[in-house]
Amino acid sequence: MDYSGFKVIYDALTKYRFVKPAWRDAQPQPDYDTIIIGGGGHGLATAHYLASRYGGQRIAVLEKGWIGGGNVGRNTTIIRSNYLLDGNQPFYEMSLKLWEGLEQDLNYNAMVSQRGVLNLYHSDAQRDAYRLRGNAMLMHGADAELLDRDGVRRLYPFLDFDTARFPIKGGLLQRRGGTVRHDAVAWGYARAADRRGVDIIQNCEVTGLRIEAGRITGVDTTRGPIGARKVGVAVAGHTSRVMAMAGLRMPIESHVLQAFVSEGLKPVLPGVITFGAGHFYVSQSDKGGLVFGGDIDGYNSYAQRGNLPVVEDVCEGGMALMPMIGRARMLRMWGGIMDMTMDGSPIIDRTPVEGLYLNGGWCYGGFKATPASGLAFAHLLATDAPHDTARAYRLDRFRTGHMIDEKGMGAQPNLH
Amino acid sequence: MMIPHPLLGLRDAREFTYLGDAAVIDRPDGMAEGAGDAFHDYLYLRDNPAGPHRELWYHEQGDRSWLVVTRDTVTHEILHVDLARDVALARWRGA
Numbered sequence: 001m002d003y004s005g006f007k008v009i010y011d012a013l014t015k016y017r018f019v020k021p022a023w024r025d026a027q028p029q030p031d032y033d034t035i036i037i038g039g040g041g042h043g044l045a046t047a048h049y050l051a052s053r054y055g056g057q058r059i060a061v062l063e064k065g066w067i068g069g070g071n072v073g074r075n076t077t078i079i080r081s082n083y084l085l086d087g088n089q090p091f092y093e094m095s096l097k098l099w100e101g102l103e104q105d106l107n108y109n110a111m112v113s114q115r116g117v118l119n120l121y122h123s124d125a126q127r128d129a130y131r132l133r134g135n136a137m138l139m140h141g142a143d144a145e146l147l148d149r150d151g152v153r154r155l156y157p158f159l160d161f162d163t164a165r166f167p168i169k170g171g172l173l174q175r176r177g178g179t180v181r182h183d184a185v186a187w188g189y190a191r192a193a194d195r196r197g198v199d200i201i202q203n204c205e206v207t208g209l210r211i212e213a214g215r216i217t218g219v220d221t222t223r224g225p226i227g228a229r230k231v232g233v234a235v236a237g238h239t240s241r242v243m244a245m246a247g248l249r250m251p252i253e254s255h256v257l258q259a260f261v262s263e264g265l266k267p268v269l270p271g272v273i274t275f276g277a278g279h280f281y282v283s284q285s286d287k288g289g290l291v292f293g294g295d296i297d298g299y300n301s302y303a304q305r306g307n308l309p310v311v312e313d314v315c316e317g318g319m320a321l322m323p324m325i326g327r328a329r330m331l332r333m334w335g336g337i338m339d340m341t342m343d344g345s346p347i348i349d350r351t352p353v354e355g356l357y358l359n360g361g362w363c364y365g366g367f368k369a370t371p372a373s374g375l376a377f378a379h380l381l382a383t384d385a386p387h388d389t390a391r392a393y394r395l396d397r398f399r400t401g402h403m404i405d406e407k408g409m410g411a412q413p414n415l416h
Numbered sequence: 417m418m419i420p421h422p423l424l425g426l427r428d429a430r431e432f433t434y435l436g437d438a439a440v441i442d443r444p445d446g447m448a449e450g451a452g453d454a455f456h457d458y459l460y461l462r463d464n465p466a467g468p469h470r471e472l473w474y475h476e477q478g479d480r481s482w483l484v485v486t487r488d489t490v491t492h493e494i495l496h497v498d499l500a501r502d503v504a505l506a507r508w509r510g511a
Contacts (some may be wrong), residue, residue: 238466239464240462249463250462253462253494254466254489299434300471301492302466303492307429309428342460399460
Protein backbone atom coordinates (compact mmCIF):
# COMPACT_ATOMS: atom_id res chain seq x y z
CA MET A 1 0.00 0.00 0.00
CA ASP A 2 1.33 3.42 -0.93
CA TYR A 3 2.24 5.85 1.81
CA SER A 4 0.02 8.92 1.84
CA GLY A 5 -1.58 11.43 4.16
CA PHE A 6 -4.70 9.24 4.17
CA LYS A 7 -2.65 6.23 5.32
CA VAL A 8 -1.14 8.22 8.20
CA ILE A 9 -4.64 9.04 9.48
CA TYR A 10 -5.93 5.50 8.81
CA ASP A 11 -3.00 3.92 10.71
CA ALA A 12 -3.47 6.31 13.61
CA LEU A 13 -7.21 5.61 13.87
CA THR A 14 -6.67 1.83 13.70
CA LYS A 15 -3.89 2.11 16.29
CA TYR A 16 -1.27 0.81 13.85
CA ARG A 17 -2.77 -2.73 13.89
CA PHE A 18 -2.54 -3.05 10.11
CA VAL A 19 0.97 -1.68 9.63
CA LYS A 20 3.21 -4.10 7.75
CA PRO A 21 7.02 -4.21 7.58
CA ALA A 22 8.31 -1.96 4.81
CA TRP A 23 10.21 -4.83 3.20
CA ARG A 24 10.22 -8.64 3.42
CA ASP A 25 12.85 -10.55 5.37
CA ALA A 26 13.89 -12.52 2.26
CA GLN A 27 15.61 -15.90 2.44
CA PRO A 28 18.38 -16.65 -0.06
CA GLN A 29 17.31 -18.63 -3.17
CA PRO A 30 19.73 -21.08 -4.88
CA ASP A 31 20.44 -18.67 -7.72
CA TYR A 32 19.67 -15.25 -9.20
CA ASP A 33 20.24 -13.35 -12.43
CA THR A 34 22.02 -10.56 -10.61
CA ILE A 35 23.46 -10.37 -7.13
CA ILE A 36 24.44 -7.03 -5.63
CA ILE A 37 26.91 -7.32 -2.77
CA GLY A 38 26.33 -4.56 -0.23
CA GLY A 39 22.99 -3.35 1.14
CA GLY A 40 24.01 0.26 1.64
CA GLY A 41 22.68 3.27 -0.19
CA HIS A 42 24.44 2.49 -3.46
CA GLY A 43 23.59 -1.23 -3.48
CA LEU A 44 19.92 -0.63 -2.69
CA ALA A 45 19.69 2.21 -5.21
CA THR A 46 21.23 -0.09 -7.82
CA ALA A 47 18.64 -2.77 -7.05
CA HIS A 48 15.81 -0.25 -7.27
CA TYR A 49 16.85 1.20 -10.62
CA LEU A 50 17.74 -2.22 -12.03
CA ALA A 51 14.30 -3.54 -11.13
CA SER A 52 12.30 -0.43 -12.04
CA ARG A 53 14.04 0.78 -15.20
CA TYR A 54 15.68 -2.32 -16.68
CA GLY A 55 13.34 -5.00 -15.30
CA GLY A 56 12.77 -8.68 -15.96
CA GLN A 57 15.42 -10.05 -13.64
CA ARG A 58 15.66 -11.95 -10.40
CA ILE A 59 17.79 -9.72 -8.19
CA ALA A 60 19.20 -10.15 -4.69
CA VAL A 61 20.99 -7.67 -2.45
CA LEU A 62 23.33 -9.32 0.06
CA GLU A 63 24.17 -7.37 3.21
CA LYS A 64 26.56 -8.62 5.88
CA GLY A 65 24.81 -6.73 8.69
CA TRP A 66 21.52 -4.87 8.46
CA ILE A 67 20.68 -2.51 5.62
CA GLY A 68 21.59 1.09 6.23
CA GLY A 69 24.04 0.09 8.97
CA GLY A 70 27.14 1.18 7.08
CA ASN A 71 28.20 4.47 5.59
CA VAL A 72 24.72 5.45 4.39
CA GLY A 73 23.85 5.90 8.06
CA ARG A 74 27.19 7.41 9.08
CA ASN A 75 27.63 10.40 6.78
CA THR A 76 26.84 14.10 7.14
CA THR A 77 23.86 13.92 4.71
CA ILE A 78 24.90 16.70 2.31
CA ILE A 79 23.86 16.72 -1.36
CA ARG A 80 25.37 19.06 -3.96
CA SER A 81 26.78 19.05 -7.49
CA ASN A 82 29.53 21.67 -7.27
CA TYR A 83 32.24 19.81 -9.16
CA LEU A 84 34.68 21.22 -11.69
CA LEU A 85 35.86 18.45 -14.01
CA ASP A 86 34.04 17.10 -17.07
CA GLY A 87 34.15 13.52 -15.81
CA ASN A 88 32.42 14.48 -12.55
CA GLN A 89 30.04 17.40 -13.00
CA PRO A 90 27.40 15.81 -15.30
CA PHE A 91 27.28 12.74 -13.07
CA TYR A 92 26.74 14.67 -9.85
CA GLU A 93 24.24 16.99 -11.54
CA MET A 94 22.25 13.94 -12.64
CA SER A 95 22.41 12.78 -9.03
CA LEU A 96 21.02 16.09 -7.77
CA LYS A 97 18.18 15.90 -10.30
CA LEU A 98 17.38 12.38 -9.12
CA TRP A 99 17.37 13.61 -5.50
CA GLU A 100 14.82 16.25 -6.53
CA GLY A 101 12.40 13.57 -7.76
CA LEU A 102 13.40 10.85 -5.32
CA GLU A 103 10.46 10.95 -2.93
CA GLN A 104 7.88 10.72 -5.73
CA ASP A 105 9.86 7.92 -7.38
CA LEU A 106 10.11 5.90 -4.15
CA ASN A 107 6.85 6.95 -2.50
CA TYR A 108 8.93 7.56 0.60
CA ASN A 109 9.64 10.71 2.58
CA ALA A 110 13.44 11.05 2.52
CA MET A 111 13.24 14.66 3.81
CA VAL A 112 15.13 16.06 0.82
CA SER A 113 15.76 19.66 1.84
CA GLN A 114 17.31 22.01 -0.74
CA ARG A 115 18.50 24.54 1.78
CA GLY A 116 21.60 25.66 -0.13
CA VAL A 117 25.29 24.76 0.11
CA LEU A 118 27.69 27.67 0.56
CA ASN A 119 31.46 27.26 0.03
CA LEU A 120 33.30 30.21 1.56
CA TYR A 121 36.37 31.83 0.03
CA HIS A 122 38.96 33.78 1.94
CA SER A 123 41.34 35.21 -0.66
CA ASP A 124 41.36 36.63 -4.17
CA ALA A 125 42.91 33.45 -5.56
CA GLN A 126 40.25 31.31 -3.95
CA ARG A 127 37.52 33.59 -5.34
CA ASP A 128 38.93 33.13 -8.84
CA ALA A 129 39.01 29.36 -8.36
CA TYR A 130 35.36 29.38 -7.22
CA ARG A 131 34.38 31.60 -10.14
CA LEU A 132 35.93 29.00 -12.46
CA ARG A 133 34.09 26.22 -10.66
CA GLY A 134 30.82 28.14 -10.70
CA ASN A 135 31.11 28.71 -14.43
CA ALA A 136 31.83 25.01 -14.99
CA MET A 137 28.71 24.17 -13.00
CA LEU A 138 26.56 26.61 -15.00
CA MET A 139 27.86 25.26 -18.29
CA HIS A 140 26.80 21.76 -17.24
CA GLY A 141 23.30 22.94 -16.36
CA ALA A 142 23.69 23.18 -12.59
CA ASP A 143 23.04 26.34 -10.59
CA ALA A 144 25.76 28.44 -9.00
CA GLU A 145 25.92 31.90 -7.56
CA LEU A 146 29.04 33.81 -6.53
CA LEU A 147 28.33 35.89 -3.44
CA ASP A 148 30.44 38.76 -2.21
CA ARG A 149 31.05 39.44 1.43
CA ASP A 150 27.80 41.39 1.89
CA GLY A 151 25.86 38.61 0.21
CA VAL A 152 27.26 36.07 2.67
CA ARG A 153 26.64 38.47 5.57
CA ARG A 154 22.97 38.75 4.63
CA LEU A 155 22.61 34.95 4.74
CA TYR A 156 24.80 34.22 7.74
CA PRO A 157 25.43 37.34 9.86
CA PHE A 158 26.90 35.27 12.70
CA LEU A 159 30.04 34.10 10.86
CA ASP A 160 33.40 35.52 11.91
CA PHE A 161 34.02 37.94 9.02
CA ASP A 162 36.74 40.24 10.32
CA THR A 163 38.77 38.97 13.22
CA ALA A 164 39.50 35.48 12.00
CA ARG A 165 42.93 34.53 10.74
CA PHE A 166 41.24 33.99 7.36
CA PRO A 167 38.65 36.75 6.82
CA ILE A 168 35.59 35.73 4.79
CA LYS A 169 35.56 37.44 1.38
CA GLY A 170 32.50 35.72 -0.06
CA GLY A 171 31.24 32.35 -1.16
CA LEU A 172 30.01 30.11 -3.95
CA LEU A 173 26.37 29.22 -3.32
CA GLN A 174 24.47 26.32 -4.82
CA ARG A 175 20.87 26.89 -3.77
CA ARG A 176 19.70 23.48 -5.02
CA GLY A 177 22.17 21.71 -2.73
CA GLY A 178 21.11 20.72 0.76
CA THR A 179 20.60 17.75 3.01
CA VAL A 180 18.65 14.49 3.03
CA ARG A 181 17.63 12.20 5.88
CA HIS A 182 20.23 9.52 5.21
CA ASP A 183 18.58 6.52 6.90
CA ALA A 184 15.38 7.22 4.98
CA VAL A 185 17.37 6.95 1.74
CA ALA A 186 18.36 3.36 2.59
CA TRP A 187 14.88 2.48 3.81
CA GLY A 188 13.13 4.16 0.89
CA TYR A 189 15.26 2.39 -1.72
CA ALA A 190 14.91 -0.92 0.16
CA ARG A 191 11.13 -0.66 0.25
CA ALA A 192 10.88 0.39 -3.39
CA ALA A 193 13.20 -2.43 -4.52
CA ASP A 194 11.38 -4.98 -2.37
CA ARG A 195 8.04 -3.96 -3.88
CA ARG A 196 9.46 -4.86 -7.28
CA GLY A 197 10.47 -8.31 -6.08
CA VAL A 198 14.12 -7.76 -5.16
CA ASP A 199 15.27 -10.08 -2.36
CA ILE A 200 17.03 -8.08 0.33
CA ILE A 201 19.00 -10.63 2.34
CA GLN A 202 20.45 -9.31 5.58
CA ASN A 203 23.03 -10.95 7.87
CA CYS A 204 24.51 -12.63 4.81
CA GLU A 205 28.21 -11.89 4.43
CA VAL A 206 29.97 -12.82 1.20
CA THR A 207 33.01 -14.97 2.01
CA GLY A 208 34.14 -15.89 -1.49
CA LEU A 209 33.51 -15.33 -5.19
CA ARG A 210 32.96 -18.38 -7.39
CA ILE A 211 34.92 -17.91 -10.58
CA GLU A 212 35.23 -20.58 -13.29
CA ALA A 213 37.39 -20.01 -16.37
CA GLY A 214 37.47 -16.25 -15.83
CA ARG A 215 33.71 -16.00 -15.38
CA ILE A 216 31.69 -15.41 -12.22
CA THR A 217 29.20 -18.17 -11.38
CA GLY A 218 28.12 -17.12 -7.90
CA VAL A 219 29.17 -16.26 -4.39
CA ASP A 220 29.85 -18.12 -1.15
CA THR A 221 28.15 -16.59 1.85
CA THR A 222 27.70 -17.21 5.55
CA ARG A 223 24.24 -18.52 4.56
CA GLY A 224 25.52 -20.90 1.90
CA PRO A 225 26.48 -20.62 -1.78
CA ILE A 226 24.28 -18.60 -4.14
CA GLY A 227 24.56 -18.81 -7.92
CA ALA A 228 24.43 -15.75 -10.19
CA ARG A 229 25.05 -14.75 -13.80
CA LYS A 230 26.21 -11.29 -12.80
CA VAL A 231 27.60 -9.96 -9.53
CA GLY A 232 27.85 -6.26 -8.72
CA VAL A 233 30.08 -5.17 -5.87
CA ALA A 234 28.92 -2.01 -4.04
CA VAL A 235 30.74 -2.23 -0.73
CA ALA A 236 32.66 1.03 -0.61
CA GLY A 237 35.03 1.07 2.33
CA HIS A 238 35.71 -2.63 1.86
CA THR A 239 36.14 -2.79 -1.92
CA SER A 240 39.75 -3.97 -1.64
CA ARG A 241 38.75 -6.89 0.57
CA VAL A 242 35.93 -8.12 -1.66
CA MET A 243 37.92 -7.66 -4.87
CA ALA A 244 40.83 -9.55 -3.29
CA MET A 245 38.51 -12.59 -3.31
CA ALA A 246 38.74 -12.35 -7.10
CA GLY A 247 42.51 -11.95 -6.91
CA LEU A 248 42.38 -8.30 -7.94
CA ARG A 249 44.38 -5.45 -6.38
CA MET A 250 42.68 -2.06 -6.35
CA PRO A 251 43.93 1.54 -6.67
CA ILE A 252 42.35 2.13 -3.26
CA GLU A 253 43.28 2.62 0.39
CA SER A 254 40.68 2.41 3.16
CA HIS A 255 40.68 5.40 5.51
CA VAL A 256 38.56 6.49 8.46
CA LEU A 257 36.52 9.71 8.32
CA GLN A 258 34.98 11.09 11.50
CA ALA A 259 31.70 12.96 11.85
CA PHE A 260 30.29 14.85 14.79
CA VAL A 261 26.96 16.07 16.12
CA SER A 262 26.29 18.63 18.83
CA GLU A 263 23.46 18.64 21.35
CA GLY A 264 20.08 19.67 19.95
CA LEU A 265 19.65 23.41 19.48
CA LYS A 266 16.88 25.70 18.29
CA PRO A 267 17.16 26.53 14.56
CA VAL A 268 20.36 28.56 14.11
CA LEU A 269 21.82 27.41 10.83
CA PRO A 270 19.49 27.50 7.81
CA GLY A 271 21.82 25.94 5.22
CA VAL A 272 25.07 24.05 4.72
CA ILE A 273 28.34 25.98 5.09
CA THR A 274 31.87 24.86 4.26
CA PHE A 275 34.92 26.71 5.55
CA GLY A 276 37.40 27.52 2.80
CA ALA A 277 40.53 28.09 4.87
CA GLY A 278 40.50 24.79 6.73
CA HIS A 279 38.47 21.65 6.19
CA PHE A 280 35.18 22.04 8.03
CA TYR A 281 31.55 21.73 6.97
CA VAL A 282 28.41 22.10 9.04
CA SER A 283 24.64 21.92 8.80
CA GLN A 284 21.82 21.58 11.28
CA SER A 285 19.67 18.48 11.33
CA ASP A 286 15.91 18.74 11.64
CA LYS A 287 16.29 17.33 15.14
CA GLY A 288 18.42 20.38 16.03
CA GLY A 289 21.93 18.97 16.30
CA LEU A 290 24.73 20.65 14.41
CA VAL A 291 26.20 17.98 12.12
CA PHE A 292 29.79 18.64 11.13
CA GLY A 293 33.01 17.08 9.93
CA GLY A 294 36.37 17.73 8.34
CA ASP A 295 39.42 15.82 7.17
CA ILE A 296 39.97 12.09 7.14
CA ASP A 297 42.39 10.84 9.78
CA GLY A 298 44.94 10.11 7.07
CA TYR A 299 46.13 6.56 7.74
CA ASN A 300 44.81 3.20 6.53
CA SER A 301 42.05 2.01 8.81
CA TYR A 302 39.15 -0.43 8.96
CA ALA A 303 38.26 0.65 12.53
CA GLN A 304 35.06 2.69 12.59
CA ARG A 305 36.63 5.17 14.97
CA GLY A 306 39.32 7.80 14.64
CA ASN A 307 41.84 9.67 16.76
CA LEU A 308 41.81 12.90 18.73
CA PRO A 309 44.06 15.20 16.62
CA VAL A 310 41.38 15.30 13.90
CA VAL A 311 38.71 16.05 16.51
CA GLU A 312 40.74 19.06 17.63
CA ASP A 313 41.40 20.15 14.04
CA VAL A 314 37.71 19.98 13.11
CA CYS A 315 36.65 21.90 16.23
CA GLU A 316 39.28 24.58 15.53
CA GLY A 317 37.83 24.96 12.04
CA GLY A 318 34.37 25.36 13.55
CA MET A 319 35.56 27.98 16.03
CA ALA A 320 37.34 29.95 13.30
CA LEU A 321 34.22 29.92 11.11
CA MET A 322 31.43 30.54 13.61
CA PRO A 323 32.61 31.22 17.16
CA MET A 324 29.13 30.64 18.56
CA ILE A 325 29.63 26.92 17.94
CA GLY A 326 31.85 26.99 21.04
CA ARG A 327 28.73 27.36 23.17
CA ALA A 328 27.32 24.06 21.97
CA ARG A 329 28.47 20.81 23.51
CA MET A 330 29.54 17.95 21.30
CA LEU A 331 27.16 15.05 21.76
CA ARG A 332 28.47 12.22 19.62
CA MET A 333 31.22 11.39 17.17
CA TRP A 334 31.78 8.35 15.02
CA GLY A 335 33.86 7.08 12.13
CA GLY A 336 33.14 5.51 8.78
CA ILE A 337 35.47 3.65 6.42
CA MET A 338 36.12 5.27 3.04
CA ASP A 339 37.53 3.84 -0.18
CA MET A 340 40.15 6.50 -0.94
CA THR A 341 41.19 6.13 -4.58
CA MET A 342 44.42 7.29 -6.16
CA ASP A 343 42.75 10.26 -7.88
CA GLY A 344 39.89 10.98 -5.48
CA SER A 345 37.19 9.87 -7.93
CA PRO A 346 34.98 6.77 -7.95
CA ILE A 347 35.00 3.64 -10.11
CA ILE A 348 31.92 2.21 -11.86
CA ASP A 349 33.15 -0.35 -14.35
CA ARG A 350 33.47 -3.93 -15.47
CA THR A 351 36.39 -5.92 -14.08
CA PRO A 352 38.80 -8.41 -15.67
CA VAL A 353 36.47 -11.18 -14.38
CA GLU A 354 33.55 -11.62 -16.75
CA GLY A 355 30.23 -10.98 -15.01
CA LEU A 356 31.85 -9.22 -12.05
CA TYR A 357 31.16 -5.47 -11.85
CA LEU A 358 32.55 -2.87 -9.51
CA ASN A 359 31.02 0.22 -7.95
CA GLY A 360 33.38 1.73 -5.38
CA GLY A 361 36.09 4.22 -4.60
CA TRP A 362 33.66 6.89 -3.42
CA CYS A 363 36.23 8.53 -1.13
CA TYR A 364 34.25 10.62 1.33
CA GLY A 365 31.70 11.89 -1.21
CA GLY A 366 29.54 8.86 -1.76
CA PHE A 367 26.29 9.92 -0.14
CA LYS A 368 25.38 12.72 -2.56
CA ALA A 369 26.10 10.32 -5.42
CA THR A 370 23.74 7.59 -4.19
CA PRO A 371 20.95 7.93 -6.82
CA ALA A 372 23.27 8.49 -9.80
CA SER A 373 25.57 5.73 -8.63
CA GLY A 374 22.63 3.34 -8.44
CA LEU A 375 21.31 4.33 -11.85
CA ALA A 376 24.71 4.20 -13.56
CA PHE A 377 25.58 0.86 -11.97
CA ALA A 378 22.17 -0.58 -12.87
CA HIS A 379 22.73 0.58 -16.45
CA LEU A 380 26.15 -1.10 -16.51
CA LEU A 381 24.81 -4.34 -15.01
CA ALA A 382 21.86 -4.47 -17.40
CA THR A 383 23.52 -3.42 -20.66
CA ASP A 384 27.25 -4.10 -20.16
CA ALA A 385 27.85 -0.53 -21.33
CA PRO A 386 28.68 2.45 -19.11
CA HIS A 387 25.99 5.04 -18.44
CA ASP A 388 26.60 8.28 -20.36
CA THR A 389 27.41 10.25 -17.21
CA ALA A 390 29.76 7.61 -15.77
CA ARG A 391 31.98 6.91 -18.77
CA ALA A 392 35.02 8.43 -17.09
CA TYR A 393 34.85 6.23 -13.97
CA ARG A 394 36.91 3.45 -15.50
CA LEU A 395 38.95 0.97 -13.49
CA ASP A 396 41.85 1.16 -15.96
CA ARG A 397 42.11 4.96 -16.05
CA PHE A 398 45.29 4.90 -13.98
CA ARG A 399 46.98 2.73 -16.57
CA THR A 400 45.85 4.90 -19.48
CA GLY A 401 46.47 8.23 -17.76
CA HIS A 402 42.86 9.44 -17.66
CA MET A 403 42.72 10.28 -13.97
CA ILE A 404 39.94 12.56 -12.66
CA ASP A 405 41.89 14.41 -10.00
CA GLU A 406 39.47 17.10 -8.76
CA LYS A 407 41.93 18.37 -6.16
CA GLY A 408 45.10 17.90 -8.20
CA MET A 409 46.89 15.96 -5.47
CA GLY A 410 48.36 13.05 -7.41
CA ALA A 411 48.45 9.41 -6.40
CA GLN A 412 48.32 9.97 -2.64
CA PRO A 413 44.93 8.81 -1.33
CA ASN A 414 45.04 10.59 2.04
CA LEU A 415 45.38 13.99 0.35
CA HIS A 416 42.18 13.80 -1.70
CA MET B 417 47.57 6.95 18.68
CA MET B 418 51.14 6.73 20.05
CA ILE B 419 54.02 5.38 17.96
CA PRO B 420 56.97 3.77 19.77
CA HIS B 421 59.92 5.36 17.94
CA PRO B 422 62.99 3.06 18.08
CA LEU B 423 65.25 5.95 19.16
CA LEU B 424 62.92 8.42 20.89
CA GLY B 425 60.37 6.20 22.66
CA LEU B 426 56.61 6.77 22.58
CA ARG B 427 55.67 9.73 20.36
CA ASP B 428 52.26 11.19 19.51
CA ALA B 429 51.13 10.21 16.01
CA ARG B 430 50.42 13.86 15.20
CA GLU B 431 54.19 14.46 15.05
CA PHE B 432 54.26 12.17 12.02
CA THR B 433 53.18 12.39 8.40
CA TYR B 434 51.71 9.26 6.85
CA LEU B 435 52.83 8.07 3.43
CA GLY B 436 51.24 4.64 3.07
CA ASP B 437 52.11 1.02 2.33
CA ALA B 438 55.79 0.28 3.00
CA ALA B 439 55.87 -1.69 -0.27
CA VAL B 440 56.83 1.61 -1.96
CA ILE B 441 60.36 1.02 -0.65
CA ASP B 442 60.63 -1.63 -3.37
CA ARG B 443 60.91 0.67 -6.36
CA PRO B 444 60.86 -1.28 -9.64
CA ASP B 445 63.82 -1.25 -12.02
CA GLY B 446 62.97 1.33 -14.69
CA MET B 447 65.26 -0.34 -17.25
CA ALA B 448 63.84 -3.85 -16.86
CA GLU B 449 61.46 -5.59 -19.24
CA GLY B 450 57.82 -4.62 -18.54
CA ALA B 451 58.81 -1.59 -16.45
CA GLY B 452 55.64 0.27 -17.52
CA ASP B 453 53.35 -2.30 -15.95
CA ALA B 454 55.59 -2.63 -12.91
CA PHE B 455 55.47 1.13 -12.29
CA HIS B 456 51.68 1.21 -12.76
CA ASP B 457 51.31 -1.43 -10.06
CA TYR B 458 53.92 0.26 -7.87
CA LEU B 459 52.32 3.69 -8.09
CA TYR B 460 48.60 2.89 -8.07
CA LEU B 461 47.78 -0.57 -6.70
CA ARG B 462 47.68 -1.39 -2.99
CA ASP B 463 46.98 -4.54 -0.95
CA ASN B 464 44.98 -2.46 1.58
CA PRO B 465 44.58 -5.32 4.12
CA ALA B 466 42.23 -5.41 7.12
CA GLY B 467 44.73 -6.51 9.76
CA PRO B 468 48.50 -6.09 10.11
CA HIS B 469 49.82 -3.51 7.63
CA ARG B 470 53.42 -2.39 7.08
CA GLU B 471 53.43 1.34 6.42
CA LEU B 472 55.74 4.34 6.20
CA TRP B 473 55.50 7.18 8.71
CA TYR B 474 57.75 10.27 8.54
CA HIS B 475 58.71 11.91 11.85
CA GLU B 476 58.36 15.40 10.43
CA GLN B 477 57.88 17.24 13.75
CA GLY B 478 60.68 15.23 15.35
CA ASP B 479 63.97 13.75 14.22
CA ARG B 480 62.81 13.56 10.57
CA SER B 481 63.44 9.84 10.31
CA TRP B 482 61.29 7.49 8.26
CA LEU B 483 59.78 4.57 10.16
CA VAL B 484 58.34 1.27 8.97
CA VAL B 485 55.42 0.74 11.35
CA THR B 486 53.51 -2.56 11.46
CA ARG B 487 50.02 -1.63 12.61
CA ASP B 488 46.72 -3.47 12.77
CA THR B 489 44.28 -1.48 10.62
CA VAL B 490 41.30 -3.02 12.43
CA THR B 491 42.34 -2.10 15.98
CA HIS B 492 45.03 0.61 15.39
CA GLU B 493 47.35 -1.45 17.62
CA ILE B 494 51.02 -0.94 16.74
CA LEU B 495 52.77 -4.30 16.53
CA HIS B 496 56.31 -3.40 15.49
CA VAL B 497 58.43 -0.39 14.48
CA ASP B 498 61.72 -0.25 12.55
CA LEU B 499 63.76 2.62 11.17
CA ALA B 500 63.16 2.59 7.40
CA ARG B 501 66.90 3.07 7.03
CA ASP B 502 67.55 -0.26 8.77
CA VAL B 503 64.92 -1.98 6.62
CA ALA B 504 66.47 -0.64 3.42
CA LEU B 505 70.04 -1.51 4.54
CA ALA B 506 69.03 -5.06 5.45
CA ARG B 507 67.44 -5.42 2.03
CA TRP B 508 70.56 -4.07 0.33
CA ARG B 509 72.84 -6.42 2.30
CA GLY B 510 70.55 -9.36 1.58
CA ALA B 511 70.49 -8.61 -2.15
